[in-house]
Amino acid sequence: MTYFFVTFVIMLVVVGIMAIGVMFGRRAIKGSCGGLNNGNCACVKKCDKRKAMEAESNA
Numbered sequence: 001m002t003y004f005f006v007t008f009v010i011m012l013v014v015v016g017i018m019a020i021g022v023m024f025g026r027r028a029i030k031g032s033c034g035g036l037n038n039g040n041c042a043c044v045k046k047c048d049k050r051k052a053m054e055a056e057s058n059a
Contacts, residue, residue: 046054
């Protein structure tokens with residue numbers, strides 16, 4: 001029972017630290033342009049990788 005309590009408290013602390021990081025960081029999640037959106041880019045400004053990929057597919 002003690003191990004469960006210690007593990008639970010550690011997990012709460014980790015989740016709390018991550019939440020504080022999100023609240024104060026305010027940075028967008030980074031990833032590939034388009035992500036899991038079946039290749040449809042939902043970005044406002046396309047990244048260089050996406051521009052190169054579209055140029056190859058149009059050529």
